[in-house]
Amino acid sequence: MSSSQQQETDVLINEQGYDDHFHEHHHGDKYQSNFITHYIFSQDHKIIARQFLVTGIFWAIIGASMSIIFRLQLGFPDDSMAWLKPILGKWITINDAGHGALNPEFYYALVTMHGTIIVFFVLTAGLSGTFANLLIPYQLGARDMASPFLNMLSYWFFFLASVVMFISLFLSTGPFAGGWTAYPPLSALPEASSGSGAGMTLWLVSLTFFVVSVLLGGINYVTTVLNLRTKGMNLWRMPLTVWALLVTAILGILSFPVLVSGFFLLIFDRGMGTSFYLSEIFVNGAAMQNVGGSPILYQHLFWFLGHPEVYIIILPAMGLTSEVLSVHARKPIFGYKAMVYSILAIGFLSFIVWAHHMFMSGVNPFISNFFVVFTLIIAVPSAVKVFNWISTLYKGNIRFTSAMLFAIGFVSMFISGGLTGIFLGNSAIDIQLHDTYFVVAHFHIVMGIAAFFGMFAGVYHWFPRMYGRFMNETLGRIHFWMTIVGAYAIFWPMHYMGMAGVPRRYYRFDTFDAFGHFGGLNEFITIAAIITFSAQLLFVFNFFYSIWYGKKMTTKNPWGATTLEWTTPIKAGHGNWPGKLPTVHRWAYDYSKEGADKDFIQQHLPLTDKEKAEEANH
Amino acid sequence: MSNSGIIEHKVKRGIHPPLFALWAAMASIVMMFGSLTSAYIVRQAAGNWLEFRMPDIFFYSTITILISSVTLHTSYWAFRNGRKNLYRLFLPVTLILGIAFVVMQYQGWQALYDIGVALDGNPGGSFFYLISGVHAAHVVGGLFALIVAAIYAFTLPYNYTEKRRRRFQLVLHYWHFVDILWVYLFLFLLIQ
Numbered sequence: 095m096s097s098s099q100q101q102e103t104d105v106l107i108n109e110q111g112y113d114d115h116f117h118e119h120h121h122g123d124k125y126q127s128n129f130i131t132h133y134i135f136s137q138d139h140k141i142i143a144r145q146f147l148v149t150g151i152f153w154a155i156i157g158a159s160m161s162i163i164f165r166l167q168l169g170f171p172d173d174s175m176a177w178l179k180p181i182l183g184k185w186i187t188i189n190d191a192g193h194g195a196l197n198p199e200f201y202y203a204l205v206t207m208h209g210t211i212i213v214f215f216v217l218t219a220g221l222s223g224t225f226a227n228l229l230i231p232y233q234l235g236a237r238d239m240a241s242p243f244l245n246m247l248s249y250w251f252f253f254l255a256s257v258v259m260f261i262s263l264f265l266s267t268g269p270f271a272g273g274w275t276a277y278p279p280l281s282a283l284p285e286a287s288s289g290s291g292a293g294m295t296l297w298l299v300s301l302t303f304f305v306v307s308v309l310l311g312g313i314n315y316v317t318t319v320l321n322l323r324t325k326g327m328n329l330w331r332m333p334l335t336v337w338a339l340l341v342t343a344i345l346g347i348l349s350f351p352v353l354v355s356g357f358f359l360l361i362f363d364r365g366m367g368t369s370f371y372l373s374e375i376f377v378n379g380a381a382m383q384n385v386g387g388s389p390i391l392y393q394h395l396f397w398f399l400g401h402p403e404v405y406i407i408i409l410p411a412m413g414l415t416s417e418v419l420s421v422h423a424r425k426p427i428f429g430y431k432a433m434v435y436s437i438l439a440i441g442f443l444s445f446i447v448w449a450h451h452m453f454m455s456g457v458n459p460f461i462s463n464f465f466v467v468f469t470l471i472i473a474v475p476s477a478v479k480v481f482n483w484i485s486t487l488y489k490g491n492i493r494f495t496s497a498m499l500f501a502i503g504f505v506s507m508f509i510s511g512g513l514t515g516i517f518l519g520n521s522a523i524d525i526q527l528h529d530t531y532f533v534v535a536h537f538h539i540v541m542g543i544a545a546f547f548g549m550f551a552g553v554y555h556w557f558p559r560m561y562g563r564f565m566n567e568t569l570g571r572i573h574f575w576m577t578i579v580g581a582y583a584i585f586w587p588m589h590y591m592g593m594a595g596v597p598r599r600y601y602r603f604d605t606f607d608a609f610g611h612f613g614g615l616n617e618f619i620t621i622a623a624i625i626t627f628s629a630q631l632l633f634v635f636n637f638f639y640s641i642w643y644g645k646k647m648t649t650k651n652p653w654g655a656t657t658l659e660w661t662t663p664i665k666a667g668h669g670n671w672p673g674k675l676p677t678v679h680r681w682a683y684d685y686s687k688e689g690a691d692k693d694f695i696q697q698h699l700p701l702t703d704k705e706k707a708e709e710a711n712h
Numbered sequence: 713m714s715n716s717g718i719i720e721h722k723v724k725r726g727i728h729p730p731l732f733a734l735w736a737a738m739a740s741i742v743m744m745f746g747s748l749t750s751a752y753i754v755r756q757a758a759g760n761w762l763e764f765r766m767p768d769i770f771f772y773s774t775i776t777i778l779i780s781s782v783t784l785h786t787s788y789w790a791f792r793n794g795r796k797n798l799y800r801l802f803l804p805v806t807l808i809l810g811i812a813f814v815v816m817q818y819q820g821w822q823a824l825y826d827i828g829v830a831l832d833g834n835p836g837g838s839f840f841y842l843i844s845g846v847h848a849a850h851v852v853g854g855l856f857a858l859i860v861a862a863i864y865a866f867t868l869p870y871n872y873t874e875k876r877r878r879r880f881q882l883v884l885h886y887w888h889f890v891d892i893l894w895v896y897l898f899l900f901l902l903i904q
Contacts, residue, residue, distance in 0.1 A: 240729040317733040351744035367832030386760045386835050
């Protein structure tokens, strides 16, 4: 966009925009008075988004490093890990021959923490925390969130949760090691394993803070979307990112409290001697007093959150992908309303499928049928979305930027991972596949890698909006190709291991006759994981280097996008628009419209006479 | 005002954003108690369940919190209709009734313990303590809101403004909510 066109945009907003008397009340930006209120205890949604993102990146590095350590154990169980002694300390035991072995208890702790960190801290807070904060006010034409103060608290509760979880990594008894799902009795009896004591206590405290963060954030996001849209921005003009983030927030508000209920019962079992989840358990040969509890009850409460949680992770990625695909294919998103209804349908269905995680837990097989049917029905809205993404690409004028590559990669990953979900959703096939590497492969592709791809697409695309500079495209493309090839190399072979019945979470397989021949494959996966991990370091370098030294953003709307965040000044103050708010006249996807002089028309541009006539005819 | 000021000048759409946010939070709380009572039903259906008669004090506490809703609504009505003294009278009355409710719940737990229903015994008793305890925690939250409302009522000169009405409305809705929530829990625990 040339500078004269930019001036036109400013003039247009000034002439036709909605005057909310912002400047009569806020002479300049008084929030940016000093470093602490601007960068640390900031109430500006843009800064909070960056805080979520950087904290998420920090946790992603830790969570991924843990996976490298346990992959080393799985790929090379006989090699010495003595070189890790300086980092892991007593968790590496060195024998007389100088051979270092990873402590099996700590191996479980690594698996547990890897799951907890990536699921909650990276793909929930890091993903929807970042983009809900960044995009909801920007794309709706709002000055900020409904309550900037609660928004700030939301980040700081996440920070507190992070600190507590981080401390738990350094406990002498180790962090919690009973799996990220924290099933009782390992989570309910402090004496059950070394990580079940202080490690589990800190895990519970941390996740409770985390839930507070999600609820404060979610309530704010929903309130903002439903109440603070600028003039003309009706629901059917919202970009799909905002739709996805809205449904994500609703899912969070309705499902996380159920997890808290489960935690309450767990806390009472741990500290107050109740028996909600415990019955007739022996620890070290001694019978526990607890009688009458049911561990299945925890699984119900956990998965009532746990299943919506996977959509809390994937829906924002879907929204970001939809937006990036449309912008870089220079085409309106195909089937906008179908996309919205699919998001709503997925959100609704996510609440009535939780027991498909429990087919092998002893639930009634007749009840399982109910959950099988609804699980398989989720394939329908998911397929609608995939069809629409591919149709959006069809005959598009595709620009293969890093953001676009990751968005296309998201679609690829979502298809690959989604199809295996149909296998796992059947309770009969699940008898063979449950708790095997097939499950590991399925969820890593569909909600791990796919969600990361959506996040990367979002970061590359909105990086200029966040930092006023571009990320390096060459590094971005190298990052993409290494990641997509590496991710498939890691997880594709796991399907075959899973079909052969290789169980997940085992410390080593070479001692089992049935699985010993997978040794070579495990080595291959580990090497692929190390290469893929190093590609992520490239991203981290690119990210931080570009914040200070990236190519500067010289125009407001570098991608030629239609949405409102690209009408704000390059360095937008608190309040986003310096004068009036833009008024919205059209939907978010007017790309390559017939008769228009450019291949995009921004949302705040009024309808032309011809367009008005067309609208009247409908 | 300086921190929350930004939201005051937004496009207005019917419901006031903080009230909407409160309702979203209440939906969240409903899910929490919905899951607790569902867990209760699931666990009860599995057998080995302690049956006991609910102590009478819980009937009195229920009546108390019901009356407190009436008094708070009266105060709200008085505030809107310029009945300054009635407005100021019924706010502390509601506060006292609210505190009385929490005290009575505590006495109820003691009565339960006396008839041999222990927290760390059969889950049938544990659930009762847990559900009523978590509810009481939410009432305590409402008490703090009532204290703030009462301080406003007595320190600020009486003056009907839209802003003050909305603030009062937040307290009112939340208090009615914990009241109705308890009635549901009471009937649930009574019938089960």
